[in-house]
Amino acid sequence: MAPNDPKQGGGFFASIASSLSSFGSVMTKSVNGLLGYEGLQVINPEGGTEDAEEEAKRGRWKQEDSDSYWKMMQKYIGSDVTSMVTLPVIISEPMTTLQKIAELMEYSYLLDMADKCEDPYMRLVYSTSWAISVYYAYQRTWKPFNPILGETYEMVNHGGITFISEQVSHHPPMSAGHAENEHFTYDVTSKLKSKFLGNSIDIYPVGRTRVTLKRDGVVLDLVPPPTKVTNLIFGRTWVDTSGEMIMTNLTTGDKAVLCFQPCGWFGAGRYEVDGYVYNAAEEPKILMTGKWNESMSYQPCDMEGEPLPGTELKEVWRVADAPKEDKFQYTYFAHKLNSFDTAPKKLLASDSRLRPDRYALEIGDMSKAGFEKSSLEERQRAEKRNREAEGHPFAPKWFDLTSEITPTPWGDLEVYQYNGKYTEHRAAIDCSDSIEVTDIKSTEFNPW
Template identity: 80%
Template sequence: MGSPKKNEESKGFFAAMSSGFSMFSNAMHRSVNGMLGYEGVEVINPEGGKDDAEEEAHRGRWRKEERDGYWKMMHKYIGSDVTSLVTLPVIIFEPMTMLQKMAELMEYSYLLDKADESEDPYMRLVYATSWAISVYIAYQRTWKPFNPILGETYEMANHGGITFLSEQVSHHPPMSAGHAENEHFTYDVTSKLKTKFLGNSVDVYPVGRTRVTLKRDGVVLDLVPPPTKVHNLIFGRTWIDSPGEMIMTNLTTGDKAVLYFQPCGWFGTGRYEVDGYIYNSSEEPKILMTGKWNEKMSYQPCDSDGEPLPETELKEVWHVADVPPNDKFQYTHFAHKINSFDTAPRKLLASDSRLRPDRYALEMGDLSKSGNEKSRLEEKQRAEKRTREAKGQNFSPRWFDLTEEVTATPWGDLEIYQYNGKYTEHRSAVDNSSSIDGGDVKSIEFNPWQYGNLSTE
């Protein structure tokens, strides 16, 4: 990290300043960065000062030699979009892919059911925005999901009557598409992340489009989430913040929700807090919302100045479910459910994320095998690309079609993929078939490839 002398100076500095930390926070930030000798290093304790600041500065999941070597490799990428630029070590991964992470929005899908059942147009947005906020407890995890292989899929069944499917539809740039449906709603997303690497942190911009259609009245809701910042990637305790506005617009009526995610200050000030209003189409506030994305959200009717109406009270609309204690990857019970074959439909697609050998090896705690399998899959992906280019063919997703629509987002234009309905037909045929192959579903070989004979072994 730095020379022993610098480390000793850093330790003495922290000890001398600990009693007046808040008064000298800006000076300390500059001093710590300077003594560590790395541009872009941030030393912030988001947990509210529970640990000594000097310990926090040098804490991390890396062994020193791994951390320093990785820093030397990554330094040249400062200021770049590293979404698919860098091969990362499995030590920072969780045993889940981005396609599975997309499914975590379905944990509190009952809120969308309530939105569909509600006759109050503003309460619809209260329920729907609470659903959108609910996934941020999953974003609190600091482990990185695996990047999906092109053509990889994830299926989920047996949860609230929902059928969920996601597919990796593009590799450069990395893009995923998802579709979920039950009797109350349909959910469609085209997801594309844009990043900016800043040294010891990375900014993540959600260049995506999320649409929810409530079936009873055909109401269409459009979601624009705030950007996310991952702090202390290499040095210190890694933590995540999502400061900025979340906007959900009822495209049918013009009503909208605007909620502000407070940025995390020194010693955790403001972290997790979310506040805002539900507005009518004339931009008049109707309902105020407040809470913390890691605890609960509440609402209360308000007047045109945004003040609570007399004789009304703040009511809870959602609270986070209990989580497993001391879980290695900070998983919720639902995250474990996503990885489980209990939520898999009959005759699971061979392209499903659960079947990835690198993901499964990491889940079993075998980092060496996980790293080897990850490298093998990435090489097979490159081999398939060479085969496809030699044939003069473009990759075509199986379950989603590229449309001619291009939508503008706050962080760039986005091509839209649309669910083509073929999976519904496939799943119906499988479920109605009396001849389902037996055997252990875990024994299915992971196979997202469109061309065969790609093994480099």
């Protein structure tokens, strides 16, 4: 496999996190008839075929809603629908994009191991396995809530990590995140670029992800592959990722290039990931192989990419057990992100956990979730009008816009930098003698 140019950045987790912006699992028979797909045999990515009409009957949509929704979406075919369409709460999961950014931290111990490791090539084995580990969680087809401008998400009590993310721009929607423990710092700026194709949507991760390993000051840069959400209109909605993931050690020039195989007929090749860790001279040193929904393994190789004699394939990461038949296909870690188990003392009022629409959806009150979502969006518009009338431009609290413009394979990106103020804020709170316990029933969500 020939490695690509690594000198471009990618906002891995947030782009993928926002990218699962599917517009519903399926439509009903009337829509299939409208499109000429009645009775069509469709591919099931898990293997086998199913009748499209029967598959459609298991969708989230009521028949009387499906025609009007499809007619509304037809005009957007070929367009970037990242932020120009208001979507119903019925297709949402009770989590925001900022929380999905934090979901990448589930297997953060792999970055700890990369920092402890002296072998420069094994560092890339651990760090790329960490980057791959989140794809199992991101195959969910529910859409996360779009964050309100100024909304935040905090996380502690996991691997010694302090995590903060913030919605730093509304148009275009952009998020920034920072995570840190004794072994690494993690910084990301990301925005989403999409192309709606009718029955599918292509997602392009426009962003920059940087990991710094503290022991030696090694800086890693990640470029993720694009993602496609398939069967938006008919059939079972599912997510596929194909293309190259590139993790580059900017300090030494070493890099890992891994190929995500596309899903073929009857599911052939789905989930498979293969590639190599290369030195700065682009010579293969370690081969990597596995499936992003199961595990990743590695083995030293020769200059031709063949396994070295006397070595064996060793597992470096395996996906953790997940709840059975979970309504939103959540992992145990995803449930923790919604709970206060990972919340710090005296949670910011702008935190995603406190959103009334998110919480209403979590407890199954669809009607209240829809009402609260509309109310928050209207308050956001009103706040913008007032701010513009007073001549006060929006400024994020925890991240600063830099003058840097970084190129990505899908467009240039403005870079936001963590300003360190959250670290000071959290230290002051944690040292305080009077700590109030956050109560979701009494704390009003307020990102303004």
